[in-house]
Amino acid sequence: MVAFSAWIQSTSMPGFALALQKTGLSMFIAMTPYVIPALQTIHIYAVAMLFTGFLMLNVRIFMIGNKSRTLAQTMDRFMPWIWWCLLVLLITGVLMAVGEPPRDLQNPAFWTKMGVVPVAALLTLWFDRSMRSHVLAWDTPHGGPAAVKAASVGFMFLWMVIMALGRWIAYVPT
């Protein structure tokens, strides 16, 4: 993280962060009381709903709950929820970065998170499509195939890593 931080400092990012900080939108977000805590709160609501969506999908894939609904019905219930939450996370995340550019844009934890989030989003897209094209075959009384179970648990782990990186932004020195 120290080497990564030093590398960020050697790029044009610190200058860009300072320029961004002087824009009207950045100053509005930073100076208006409660805007940053409110954005962070909405960000947490969205990640909570997204994570719980994956949790409930896992519950059904492992057949430990939601057994009265088919896998397809469970997918229809939670995947749109997950995509909408991702959109809210993107919007609030951009606004938070605009509101506190030096804190975020010069932060190695922030950029690590930004590296992991697109991977998680692409894997979610792949998961969504794969599940939908095999949803009948994979809906067995014992739950989905081992690979699907592993992928589903992997998503939970990936989002826990993303949440951890998000929290570490506040603690990694820039």
Place this chain on the structure above:
Amino acid sequence: MDLQPLWDKIEQSPIGDWVASSAAGFPNVEVVHVIAICVVFGTVAMMDLRLLGLASKENRVTELSRDTLVWTWGAFGVAALSGAALWMSKAHVYMRDPWFYAKMILIGVAGVNMMIFHVITWKTIGQWDRGKPPRAAKIAGFTSLALWLVVIFCAREIGFTLGVYE
């Protein structure tokens, strides 16, 4: 009554001292706390939205309750333990922060709301398990959702005000 000696003792306990003095202690415990709170909020919101008739309308309320409650309580236990560890590291600072009191009181009110719902409204679940919840269930769901939304805002405010009231 001066409780400062008590807060000092708590902060000097092995847990309080480790969380406060270890470089990664506080952030890592906070990560656990945030993930646990996310599961609590997410599962509670899922149930509340069903009670409000806004989501999971095809699910039986009893089934959704069974599927979510185990996660809600498990995560709440983790959140309480990790939250206690965070509190022990700076007990005297937390005890001067009004947002901390607001968070704790609202969690208590959410607990009472949940208890009233399960003791009184739940008795008639057989009549609305698959259908539209009655007004009392909707009120309980709305109250719970509103309380937890504010609890998370208070929790975030603590991060901005810790030490301000010293």
